[in-house]
Amino acid sequence: MAENTEEALLKKEDEEEESRGARRRRLRHRREDCPGCEIERLKETNRGVPYKLFFYVWIIVLCAALPISSLFPFLYFMIRDFKIAKREEDIGFYAGYVGSAFMFGRALTSVLWGMLADRYGRKPVILFGTVTVVVLNTLFGLSTNFWMAVSTRFLLGSLCGILGPMRAYASEVCRKEYQALAMSIISTSWGIGLVIGPAIGGYLAQPAEKFPNVFSEKSIFGRFPYFLPCLLISVFSLGVMVVACWLPESLHRHGESSEECDIPYEALEAEENKTLKEESQRNEKSCQTSWSLLRNWPLMSSIIVYCVFQLHDMAYTEIFSLWAISPWKFGGLSYSTADVGEVLALSGFGLLLFQLFLYPRVERICGPIVVSRVGAALSIILLSSYPFIAKLTGIILTILVDSASILKNVLAVSITTGLFLLQNRAVTQEQRGAANGLSLSAMSLFKAMGPAAGGSIFSWAQKRQNASFLPGNHMVFFILNVIEALGLLMTFKPFLTQPKD
Numbered sequence: 001m002a003e004n005t006e007e008a009l010l011k012k013e014d015e016e017e018e019s020r021g022a023r024r025r026r027l028r029h030r031r032e033d034c035p036g037c038e039i040e041r042l043k044e045t046n047r048g049v050p051y052k053l054f055f056y057v058w059i060i061v062l063c064a065a066l067p068i069s070s071l072f073p074f075l076y077f078m079i080r081d082f083k084i085a086k087r088e089e090d091i092g093f094y095a096g097y098v099g100s101a102f103m104f105g106r107a108l109t110s111v112l113w114g115m116l117a118d119r120y121g122r123k124p125v126i127l128f129g130t131v132t133v134v135v136l137n138t139l140f141g142l143s144t145n146f147w148m149a150v151s152t153r154f155l156l157g158s159l160c161g162i163l164g165p166m167r168a169y170a171s172e173v174c175r176k177e178y179q180a181l182a183m184s185i186i187s188t189s190w191g192i193g194l195v196i197g198p199a200i201g202g203y204l205a206q207p208a209e210k211f212p213n214v215f216s217e218k219s220i221f222g223r224f225p226y227f228l229p230c231l232l233i234s235v236f237s238l239g240v241m242v243v244a245c246w247l248p249e250s251l252h253r254h255g256e257s258s259e260e261c262d263i264p265y266e267a268l269e270a271e272e273n274k275t276l277k278e279e280s281q282r283n284e285k286s287c288q289t290s291w292s293l294l295r296n297w298p299l300m301s302s303i304i305v306y307c308v309f310q311l312h313d314m315a316y317t318e319i320f321s322l323w324a325i326s327p328w329k330f331g332g333l334s335y336s337t338a339d340v341g342e343v344l345a346l347s348g349f350g351l352l353l354f355q356l357f358l359y360p361r362v363e364r365i366c367g368p369i370v371v372s373r374v375g376a377a378l379s380i381i382l383l384s385s386y387p388f389i390a391k392l393t394g395i396i397l398t399i400l401v402d403s404a405s406i407l408k409n410v411l412a413v414s415i416t417t418g419l420f421l422l423q424n425r426a427v428t429q430e431q432r433g434a435a436n437g438l439s440l441s442a443m444s445l446f447k448a449m450g451p452a453a454g455g456s457i458f459s460w461a462q463k464r465q466n467a468s469f470l471p472g473n474h475m476v477f478f479i480l481n482v483i484e485a486l487g488l489l490m491t492f493k494p495f496l497t498q499p500k501d
Contacts, residue, residue: 035121035249043175053173054182056247057166058189063130063240064162065193066200066233067137068102071153072321073202073340074226075099081225084146092322092462094146096455099318100448101150105157107444113161114168114437121251122165123244129162130241134234136160141230157444163190164436171424171432172250180363180421187417188355195348195409197233198321202341204229210338293435298499299426303439305496306419307446308487309376313412314450315457316383316480320405322458323386323473330462331390331472333401343405350406351413359414368418369491369498375411375418376488380481382408387474415487426499 042050071078075095085091117125136156143149170182207215208222215221221228293299324340326332335343363371382404389400427435458476465472490496 034253035251037252039173039248039250043173047175049178049181050174053248054170054185056243057170057173057182058185059240060126060130060162060244060247061166061186061189062193063133063237064160064166065190066197066236067133067140067156067230068197069194069317070197070201070229070233071140071226072099072318073198073325073337073344074205074229076322076325077206077337078143078149078226079146082146082149090459092455092459094455095322096318096452098146098149098153099314099451099455101153102157103314103444103448103450105154105444106160107157107441107448109158109161110164110440110444111434111437114164114434114440116161117165117168117437118251118431118434121249122169123247123249125161125165126169126247127241127244129160130237130244132156132159133237134241137230137237138234141227141234142224143226161437161440164440167420167424167436167439168432169250173248179424180368181360183417183420183424184355184359184363187359187413187420188352190416191351191355191409191413192348194317195344195351198317199341199345199348200232201226201229202337202339202344204232205337293427293431293438296426296435298497299423299435301490301496302419302422302426302499303442305372305487305490306416306423306439307442308483308490309372309412309415309419310443311446311450312480312483312487313416314447315454315483316408316412318451318454319458319476319480322455323390323476324401326462328390330465331387333390333397343402346402347405347409351409354410355413355417359417362414363418363421368421369496372415372418373488373491375415376484376491379408379411379415380484380488382411383477383481383484386477387472390473422496422499 075098076091079085079091079094079098080088082094085094113125113129133156136152136159140149140152140156143152167183167186170186171179174182205228206225207228208217208219208225215228217223321340323331324333324335324343325337326334328334333339359371366374386404389397389404392400423435423439424432457479458473461472461476464475467475470478
């Protein structure tokens, strides 16, 4: 009887030990399955540059950036074809609203997309954003009136939440010493998209007029003269969507540090018991996270400065295309859409070379704040020369416009990259998606004002060519410089605070 009892106790102990071992293996398996932990292990084992992951970052950000400004070279002619402007001088006014619709939509939803990326992962948000680009950018190219154009651009901005999660993702998949390169890659891809997008729009808009031997007036590209550049960008985005399916997730699933160690059973058991409690606390933590972000002055100060510079850059993007296309009698360059496309294509190539090979070295030597200050100061000097460049002709005009455009885009992206770094260094990983969403919402609101204000100011300046004080486009570029000078002043203490490591 005693032997049977002893055997039963031993059997029970064996069963408990087996159950304990199974539970330990299950909990450890859950940690090994965490995608964020896998990224951390890759960073520990591979101390070099993660070229493959950086390629994913580059191509996905490019997909998000291309449709943003691809419309600017042909927007002037699109508004003219809609026949909504009563006078030629009013075209810039309506063009501003179409250009602002995207950013206004993004301002309303960026925080939401950042929170979703922090809750469900970066990858689902990114995939949904690529699908949005494919569908809505195509529909924009098929717009037949002003309100359809505004609506499709607004929805595209609202539903494409790629940039915020990608900024968080880029800083998570590399070691700290490569974060400047990661942010430089994002800024480069973004900047190239904002430059190559208009180049595509400029070259391929109105194909039936430019290439009558290839596209007839009766074809879909003849009936919808701005569909071809939008279609090309949508096809590229479709390819990016397929590539993004192989994008590894970087968000931790267990809510704890990804450091791997041999955790005792008691700790593992406690972790399992806490799972339900942690789940119930997520909503409360989300509210606390949002409040802590607003009280994080290094983050908020860098976001505010970033917004001022983005207001300037978006207004400049709108004004440059309008200025280049507008007639010489109004102080413009009388360029065609193809001419504008050529200038912007050269700018994109110069920007790529600078950001990949020079910016990381400059940032390590000078720091992101100094780079932003120098970039802003040089931009003011450069923009002051634009009205005088317009008085030139021939090859000298071409060389100076190309050179000025390359330099302006290089300076603008250098400023943006430095502020990206400050924002990501000011928060932990758990807050990074929400922080970038907050940054994007604020930035998008300012960028939404940029094209509308830029188009209105440009339209107003066209009517005051004979004014005694800052006539014509002198006033346009003076106002741009005032905004840039304000951003420059805000990069100094006590306003801008550098985050602690």
